[in-house]
Amino acid sequence: MTLNRENIIKNDDLEETNTNVKKSIVYDTQDLNLWYGQDKALKNINLSIYENEVTAIIGPSGCGKSTYLKTLNRMVELVPSVRTEGKILYREQDIFDKNYPVEELRTRVGMVFQKPNVFPKSIWENVAYGPKIHGIKDKATLNQIVEKSLKGAAIWDEVKDRLHENAFGLSGGQQQRLCIARCLAIEPDVILMDEPTSALDPISTLKVEELIHDLKKDFSIIIVTHNMQQAARVSDKTAFFLSGEVVEFSDTNKLFSTPKDKRTEDYITGRFG
Numbered sequence: 001m002t003l004n005r006e007n008i009i010k011n012d013d014l015e016e017t018n019t020n021v022k023k024s025i026v027y028d029t030q031d032l033n034l035w036y037g038q039d040k041a042l043k044n045i046n047l048s049i050y051e052n053e054v055t056a057i058i059g060p061s062g063c064g065k066s067t068y069l070k071t072l073n074r075m076v077e078l079v080p081s082v083r084t085e086g087k088i089l090y091r092e093q094d095i096f097d098k099n100y101p102v103e104e105l106r107t108r109v110g111m112v113f114q115k116p117n118v119f120p121k122s123i124w125e126n127v128a129y130g131p132k133i134h135g136i137k138d139k140a141t142l143n144q145i146v147e148k149s150l151k152g153a154a155i156w157d158e159v160k161d162r163l164h165e166n167a168f169g170l171s172g173g174q175q176q177r178l179c180i181a182r183c184l185a186i187e188p189d190v191i192l193m194d195e196p197t198s199a200l201d202p203i204s205t206l207k208v209e210e211l212i213h214d215l216k217k218d219f220s221i222i223i224v225t226h227n228m229q230q231a232a233r234v235s236d237k238t239a240f241f242l243s244g245e246v247v248e249f250s251d252t253n254k255l256f257s258t259p260k261d262k263r264t265e266d267y268i269t270g271r272f273g
């Protein structure tokens, strides 16, 4: 089974949003349940992720945000006790299908973690690593990919004169943008971000938030964040998770201004969590 982006965006994928712009659904999660051993961490999740939008996932510690994110690229299965029920359709194909090409999924869906996880290599090597693994050997092509990815991650100007220096010499905020560049280098469709700014200072956080805003033109982004102001600033839609369930999912403006569920209201007004 192979994924064909061009063929799978059909009209019946499209849904009306509040802006009356029809957008296609990238991920459609249907009745998803997930257990770690005996403990149920995700309960009957139904959630649609739309193309070229930023979707924020908020909720108190332990509510299942990271678990859900890691389910989207099936990384959660690295935990041996994990069991899932239900479906996640990515571009209309069920990622839990036994013939589903998981490796291909992980090249279509990039991930940025809480702490920048740069490799102990040069800046250039960090970005060229993924494309090289995918068989690109030509130096000029790699140079082009490195430049384009670093520009895409808004860090090119800061590093263009030191591409062959070790990436550990960069600041935390620069390292996180380098990780985003590394993710862009494999030309993903979706970028998953797990609290990408929680280890960064306010100025670096702002840069990454501006970058997220720019990147949604070309990618669909799902961001887990503890920071509600950040969710309000960067996202189009927000899902509020509580105890493994989605309590509310709607346009970010609506969720923060007129939440429908009392539990959402209590959380966003700081009454718990």
Ligand SMILES: Nc1ncnc2c1ncn2[C@@H]1O[C@H](COP(=O)(O)OP(=O)(O)OP(=O)(O)O)[C@@H](O)[C@H]1O
Pocket (backbone or CB within 6 Å): 036, 039, 041, 059, 060, 061, 062, 063, 064, 065, 066, 067, 068, 079, 226
């Ligand atoms: N590897 C694991 N093995 C067993 N249980 C786990 C594992 N990872 C997470 N859990 C449990 O699953 C539940 C959801 O955890 P998860 O990390 O998804 O929550 P979270 O909302 O991302 O939390 P935080 O905001 O603190 O990162 C928690 O009860 C947690 O203890």
